[in-house]
Amino acid sequence: MATTNSRALARLMLVPSVVLLLAWMLVPLCMTLYFSFLDYNLLSPGTEEFIGFMNYEFFLTDPAFFESFFNTLLLVGGVLLITLGGGIGLAILLDQAIWGRNYVRIMVLAPFFVMPTVSALVWKNMLMNPVNGLFAHFANWLGMTPIDFFAQIPLLSIIVIVSWQWLPFAALILLTAIQSLDREQLEAADLDGAGPFSKFYYIVLPHLSRAITAVILIETIFLLSIFAEILVTTSGGPGYASTNITYLIYTQSLLQFDVGGGSAGGIVAVIIANIVAIFLMRLIGKNLED
Amino acid sequence: MGSIHLKQVTKDFGDVSVIKPIDLEIKDGEFIVFVGPSGCGKSTLLRMIAGLEDTTSGTIEIDGQDATTTPPAKRGLAMVFQSYALYPHMSVRNNIAFPLKRAKINDDIIEEKIASVAKTLNLTDYLDRKPGQLSGGQRQRVAIGRAIVRQPSAFLFDEPLSNLDASLRVNMRLEISELHKSLNTTMVYVTHDQVEAMTMADRIAVFNGGIIEQVGSPLELYNNPANRFVAGFIGSPKINFIDIEPSTIDGTCSLGIRPEHIEISTTGGQWAGKIGVIEHLGSETFLHVHVDGHDTFTVKTSGDCPFKYGDEIYLSPQKNKLLHFDATGKTLPNIA
Ligand SMILES: Nc1ncnc2c1ncn2[C@@H]1O[C@H](COP(=O)(O)OP(=O)(O)OP(=O)(O)O)[C@@H](O)[C@H]1O
Numbered sequence A: 001m002a003t004t005n006s007r008a009l010a011r012l013m014l015v016p017s018v019v020l021l022l023a024w025m026l027v028p029l030c031m032t033l034y035f036s037f038l039d040y041n042l043l044s045p046g047t048e049e050f051i052g053f054m055n056y057e058f059f060l061t062d063p064a065f066f067e068s069f070f071n072t073l074l075l076v077g078g079v080l081l082i083t084l085g086g087g088i089g090l091a092i093l094l095d096q097a098i099w100g101r102n103y104v105r106i107m108v109l110a111p112f113f114v115m116p117t118v119s120a121l122v123w124k125n126m127l128m129n130p131v132n133g134l135f136a137h138f139a140n141w142l143g144m145t146p147i148d149f150f151a152q153i154p155l156l157s158i159i160v161i162v163s164w165q166w167l168p169f170a171a172l173i174l175l176t177a178i179q180s181l182d183r184e185q186l187e188a189a190d191l192d193g194a195g196p197f198s199k200f201y202y203i204v205l206p207h208l209s210r211a212i213t214a215v216i217l218i219e220t221i222f223l224l225s226i227f228a229e230i231l232v233t234t235s236g237g238p239g240y241a242s243t244n245i246t247y248l249i250y251t252q253s254l255l256q257f258d259v260g261g262g263s264a265g266g267i268v269a270v271i272i273a274n275i276v277a278i279f280l281m282r283l284i285g286k287n288l289e290d
Numbered sequence B: 001m002g003s004i005h006l007k008q009v010t011k012d013f014g015d016v017s018v019i020k021p022i023d024l025e026i027k028d029g030e031f032i033v034f035v036g037p038s039g040c041g042k043s044t045l046l047r048m049i050a051g052l053e054d055t056t057s058g059t060i061e062i063d064g065q066d067a068t069t070t071p072p073a074k075r076g077l078a079m080v081f082q083s084y085a086l087y088p089h090m091s092v093r094n095n096i097a098f099p100l101k102r103a104k105i106n107d108d109i110i111e112e113k114i115a116s117v118a119k120t121l122n123l124t125d126y127l128d129r130k131p132g133q134l135s136g137g138q139r140q141r142v143a144i145g146r147a148i149v150r151q152p153s154a155f156l157f158d159e160p161l162s163n164l165d166a167s168l169r170v171n172m173r174l175e176i177s178e179l180h181k182s183l184n185t186t187m188v189y190v191t192h193d194q195v196e197a198m199t200m201a202d203r204i205a206v207f208n209g210g211i212i213e214q215v216g217s218p219l220e221l222y223n224n225p226a227n228r229f230v231a232g233f234i235g236s237p238k239i240n241f242i243d244i245e246p247s248t249i250d251g252t253c254s255l256g257i258r259p260e261h262i263e264i265s266t267t268g269g270q271w272a273g274k275i276g277v278i279e280h281l282g283s284e285t286f287l288h289v290h291v292d293g294h295d296t297f298t299v300k301t302s303g304d305c306p307f308k309y310g311d312e313i314y315l316s317p318q319k320n321k322l323l324h325f326d327a328t329g330k331t332l333p334n335i336a
């Protein structure tokens, strides 16, 4: 009886936090949903009226929508590719018994602690600047014309910056996974005549599959809503070349004080994020089971 | 072919010397067992033979070729690890096929070999399972299967049975012995279970602190141990040691007598003692006898032993079975 009692009591005591959490999540979501059906602009207060799916129509038929939709996918995919590839490489390197390994590990983590705006500014002004940037100096030294990164390859430049921020995260998760690999398996593979490539492909990589899945899922959640890096470097330009969905919502609606349009964009973004999530779970979610 | 010749082999980890110079000749087709207390360097030497550990000095010859710096895969040896070291995400079939695929062997031949290995080891029904879905004994068999499928010139086993329960261990022991008889391939087997050592080995090498104390057939080691360490290590229950006044004739400092070489009498004998714990095993009985002025003696007698706790009895050693050790522990010839 005591257990039934205490379980009921435990549930009762959980109620406040659960209610609070639900409210915290549901109230903004419902309000956004509600606003998305209103013609609601902060510049003309008091004139709100119900306009059905007009806001959605406006957002989805915007010619910039598809471009920014693909930019979002490119951004997420590109960063994932670079951080996973680089992360596996770094993890294998950091797993070797090199001198001062512990310090190197801490240093590798450093980019993760730098705020997105700060790192974007550093990349913009010190590294990628076509006149004063380090890359430009390097190009001049080699006798080449410096690249104007944010004008010529804006999306790729942003992918590089974001990858630099997320590489440590991927490397760290993969490093802990590599360290849990049973050394005797590698030794057995040595005896079985597996070369470095076979050992990586048949033993290390399968062992990492779970960690790789975790990195993909976590990074995707954050990468879908990249904003600061775009605002600081290209402001979404030139044209819409580096605008993603998040940034599009910002320019199309919030810059014009259009709460209704912004809310509709937000709901669209939520739906896209869910589609991506379902797609990912279908694709790689089974790696997390058992 | 599978002869292994160790010449003055040593191994240091940093400034700790784990293997002192060792010389050992392992003959083709022989079943040799390394025994010794924990931490004496058995695994290290085995791993050096396999090529998983560098050799600090000395040479390792395999089939007459210097293989000291040959990479593991090129030595033609197969190893079975204590943890089995199966590849967890591959099916049993792929685990066994792995070394063959690395050797770029034709798929049809691989299928054939897997089928025959699976048949030998009773694994046919489990070929499509993952190692995680097998019992300990089955995993052990897969590990052995992965080793024999390559037809190596010698097998190296590092305590392969220590993770199994007692009855399974007896079965696997027999299976490995049988495998050795049918394959006729050299096997080097590390264990610290002396029953395994005695029952399986053609020859036993007794290790102690990085050196080999003695190499010989099980009965040789049992009957004629080279020193006090080997006498104490081989044999269960353990041999009884008796420290005596150093003899002026040959310098004997201590004697050793095995439990089955002690006669019991109720009327008189060399030592008077009182029976302590009695262990009945059915076919035989072990008496732990407290003798005044000495340690407890272990005595082996028949299963129908009439004594009970606290009985006063007399013990006498069979004189010709007494082992004599000098001050350094070396065995002296029995002059009795
Ligand atoms: N990588 C290493 N670095 C330093 N010392 C080591 C290393 N590997 C083993 N040793 C030391 O070498 C000694 C021999 O180890 P080894 O594993 O060969 O013992 P063993 O005879 O197999 O013992 P057990 O029966 O417990 O398996 C031990 O004292 C151990 O601490």
Ligand SMILES: [Mg+2]
Residues within 6 Å of the ligand: B042, B043, B044
């Ligand atoms: Mg060992």
